[in-house]
Amino acid sequence: MFLPEGSQDEMGTVVKNRATVFEMFRRTAEKRNYTEISTPLVEYADTFTNEKVGMKLQNMLKWFDGRGQIEVLRPDWTTSIARALSQKPFRACKWAYQGSVFRMDTPGLENRQVGIEMVDLPELLGEGECLFFAHDFFNRLGVTGVMVELGHAGIFEELVARLNLEDGQVDRLRGAMHDKRKDEVFEIASLSGNAKIAAELAGLVDAYGSFEMIRTFQERWKTEPALSDMLIHIEKLGKICMAVGMEDIMIDLGRVKNLPYYTGILFRGFLKQTGASCFSGGRYDMLYEQFHRQTTAVGIAFDADMLAEELAQEEKPEKICIIAGEETLAEAEKLRAAYGGKIVDIRFAPPAEGEFNKVLKFKNVSGHWEAEEI
The missing domain is CATH 3.40.50 (Rossmann fold)
Known part of the structure; x- marks a missing residue:
């Protein structure tokens, strides 16, 4: 029998290296006082497709249950954990997970992840802990040359809110911004008739580079309190990370959220040698509103498959x-x-x-x- 498209058998080194990633993650989480959490592999689709989460049903592995409701293989850990934590009282603030998510819009149907979620912590404490954890985890794995990128979901949202665009146009604009299509960003934003904001959004396409870029935009937005506050927050987080030895930090002020629930700081990690993305995350306070809870929440997910490929090959015994x-x-x-x-x-x-x-x-x-x- 053949496997479905996107599924694959694995053996040997890649399986061993992935086990090492899982074990080093567990040790890091234990030393940093995290509580492990696991959620079911099968969930109801509407947990992920409602307006607060905004994931697309066509990208999920799904079927109908006996009562006609749509069930899916878990497509996202963050939402699943939010559902679990909102259903029962808890005291722990720091949660660690490891396991697979299943999406049809990524290479391969199954993506193995390890990650952390923090709830009810002050903003800077939670965001700093995400990146401190990453730094600690990579040191334990022996993975070097990781570039950290910082952005803020609120920058795009703040500027777009000043435009009179329909929902479909905003979605197109977000896609063009994500793909760095500068001319298309300006064209869509100009439909509102506000050429100044359209030019500002188009300029953000090129607003990525060294940490010093923040200074340029602080001067540019000195009369924009909301945007200035976001820059101050990014700068503060970046300086804290550099103080603990995370020297390779980039800024992308044109970064847009890939899921609607992100509300603030966004971060990604890239392997400098290959450019491959090894982690991503950010702040998602609004996610818990669908479960009738007001809180702060931030998390980060690591690509366990990617990290397994990067592990140095051990010297093999005779x-x-x-x-x-x-x-x-x-x-x-x-x-x-x-x-x-x-x-x-x-x-x-x-x-x-x-x-x-x-x-x-x-x-x-x-x-x-x-x-x-x-």
Whole structure:
């Protein structure tokens, strides 16, 4: 039988490295006083498709249950955890999870994640902890060369709120901004008749680069209290991170939220060598409103599959094959103990050439079994 498109079997190094990612994540979370949480793999679709979350049903793996309601494989950890925490009282503020999400709009149907969610913490404390955790986690994994990008969902929302655009036009504008299509951003924003704001939004397409960019826009927006406050918040978070050794920090003031529930700081991590995204997250206070709770909330999700690929290959121990037979099977097992720290396999037939570093075979010497290299 063949697998569905997007599914795949895995074996060997990638499975081992992913287990290492999970274990290092668990150790990091334990040392930083997190409580582990797990949610069901199967949820109702409307938990994720309502206006507060805004995920698209066509991107989910779904089916109808016996009562005609749509069920889905978990497409998002953050929303699932918010649902779980809102259903029962809790004291812990810091939560850690690991497991898969299933989406049809990403390469492969299954994406394995590890991540953290923080609820009811002061803004800067929660956001700083997200990035401190990432720094700690990467150090434990031995992953280096990670670039952190900071943005703010409110910048786009603040400017767009001043335009008289229909919902569909705003969605198009957000997509153009996300894809850095500057001319299209200006064209859509200009439909409102406000050329000044249209030019401001188009300019944000190029507003990414070094941390020093904040200074430029602080001067530019000095008469804009709402936008200035967002810049101050980004700058404060960035300086705190640099103070603990996170030197590679970029700014993207044109970053837009990929899900409606993000409301404030946005962050992503990139591997400088390949440009691959290894984590993302941000603030999502509004998400809990669908569960009738007012709170602060921020989180970060790490791509466990990507990190598993990045782990340095360990120096492999010597591989030894002992060729035995029924008479020498016990002798072979006892001989294994003499090669502690090495990989030892017992075979009844010679292995393929080059499969092992050393191959041993028993011979009878004066009534005793001795192993010799062949």
